[in-house]
Amino acid sequence: MxxxxxxxxxxxxxxxxxxxxxxxxxxxxxxxxxxxxxxxxxxxxxxxxxxxxxxxxxxxxxxxxxxxxxxxxxxxxxxxxxxxxxxxxxxxKRAQILGAISKGKPTIAIAGTHGKTTISTMVAHILHTAGFNFTAFLGGISANYGTNYVKNGTGEDWIIAEADEFDRSFLELNPQLALISSIDADHLDIYGTEDALVDSFSKFVGKIKSGGVLIQKSGLPLIQRSDISMNTYHLDAPADYTAALSHEGNGTFKVQLQGKIETQPFSLGLPGRHNLENAVGAAAIASMAGVMPQTIAHALATFKGVKRRFEKCFQGTQWVYYDDYAHHPEEIKATLGAIREMYPAKHITAVFQPHLFSRTRDLSLGFAESLQMADKLLLLDIYPARELPIEGVTSAWLLEMISMNDKQLVQKSQILKALEDTKPGVLITMGAGDIDRLVADLVSWLKIND
Known part of the structure; x- marks a missing residue:
């Protein structure tokens, strides 16, 4: 307390x-x-x-x-x-008070440059389904519970914390169970180099309590520790936790957890292979916390997702609309790849708002490659957040790098007008700034124009 x-x-x-x-x-x-x-x-x-x-x-x-x-x-x-x-x-800092809250309590910390919000929320839902006492501090709004703060029972047995790598915040935690989903170049305005980012994740591994557990995606360049249990998960590489899957249509899967957890097949309602892999990681952590396999399967089958994480906002006869928090090239690839898998014959219109001048500069080639997976791109101005402009780094500069014919720079106020001559299909908005404020207007427009 x-x-x-x-x-x-x-x-x-x-x-x-x-x-x-x-x-x-x-x-x-x-x-x-x-x-x-x-x-x-x-x-x-x-x-x-x-x-x-x-x-x-x-x-x-x-x-x-x-x-x-x-x-x-x-x-x-x-x-x-x-x-x-x-x-x-x-x-x-916020990270310091989270460390103070979790001090002395068994803590589950979910880290990684992508996926940590979805995995944290999945873990909270699994433990809630199992009837565990826990308090969860999430980085998104759980669709199951309508909140980013979930407490079950006394809340005292476990703390579930999303462990943010920004500003090395996750080093304030001393978890008993930890998961690392990914380590891709990001926050280079803080770290300077990708090697420094990797080193910070290794220091996070060093914060796990002796006798604790690390679940990591296979292939991550992390230090090894002999005094903790180190386990891996992956869909496409050898790992301690994995899954067999079959398509059910619309990008969703029938899943059977395999490896250190064995379950009967169950339906995972969330589309995209990235969400399936998130589910495998969440299952591994929940198993280590003591949840039985059949309860894990039931919980994942009833998981409704996280607001702004591949959130379906509209379904009509001509248009389908999703909103997503993707703000890194790897996240954009995962999101657009999932949409292409779900709707292979539909035209995809992507609206993207870059987040931070430094990230746009440092990852510009990755953004150019990933955004061209769409059929049409409407690119908004860079959302500055905490930064001042960097000379020469603009959305117009990024747009020139993107090899696609149907692309344009658009102001937020002109989005609806830009959609007037757009071929119907799938609309996806992506970004970590204030692009979510467009959602209500876009849904209203689609209801009229579908």
């Missing part, structure tokens, strides 16, 4: 931060906070008792907190950050 009476959260409405805010409110801690704009998440926090400000104005503060928690998404030159820094109040 945290020993604070009042905590102020800078960036309270963030997907990772808001789960911690809800935990604090549930445990009797007074919460106030700041976020740039009202959202459904901030509305929920206010309804639960948090005091949230949407103006970067220290004069609005009505009391002095014991602790200030901040997220890197909030720039350090904001008036509130500078105010708290000047007062000398204790300040810690």
């Amino acid at each position: 945290l020993e604070y009476k009042h905590i102020f959260f800078l960036g309270a409405g963030g997907i990772g931060m808001s789960a911690i805010v809800r935990y604090c409110l549930e445990n009797g801690i007074s919460v106030s906070g700041y976020d740039k704009t009202p959202t459904e998440l901030t509305d929920r926090l206010i309804a639960q008792g948090a005091e949230i400000f949407f103006s970067d104005t220290p004069n609005l503060l009505t009391s002095t907190p014991d602790l200030v928690v901040y997220t890197p998404a909030v720039p350090k030159d904001t008036a509130l950050f500078k105010h708290f820094e000047a007062t000398g109040l204790p300040m810690m």
